[in-house]
Amino acid sequence: METTYLVCYDIADNGRLQRVCRFMKGIGLHLQYSVFLCRLSWRELVGLKVALEHLIEPSEDDVRIYPLPSRSLVFALGRGPEAAEEGLSLAAEAFGEKDVDKCVEFSPELDQT
Template sequence: MSMFTIISYDIVDDKRRASVMKLLKGYGVRVQYSVFEAMLDAREFRAVSDQLRKLIDPAQDSVRCYRLDAVAAERTVIHGIGRITTDPTHYMV
């Protein structure tokens, strides 16, 4: 089952920051400079977590992952522009 996941990061080094950003672009949508939203199942979450641990310096960097169930995601409030990221209901090929 996929869960709504918010991933935020504070990366000191430009090269590591760029690597983290590129990784997360493959999993979700960038909603702020250092914040991504994604729908990830358990396997995808483990994969992205494993890759993030390899990219960062734990003595200098911080990555936070918030896994929200459907009820918690529905309670999300956005002030200003933007909307909750959701998977598309269909794809055009």
């Protein structure tokens, strides 16, 4: 059985940061600079953890892996659907929601830029 995870990281060294980012692009959906959405089995999660342990420097870097509920609302604030439409559609599908409008709410009036 697969579970959806949010993987976030803060990597101190630029070289390690690039390696982690390249690796994660092969694993999940790149949502923001250091944030990925991944659907993984338990075995894949363990493999991800082991691989990341080899890519980072534990005394300098920080990686967090958060399991997400199987059915969740996804809210996106800011640039709107045209800026991340593909990623949001994939994120919605990762949660099992076929109708993206039910899963994603945009609030452009909150964007102060």
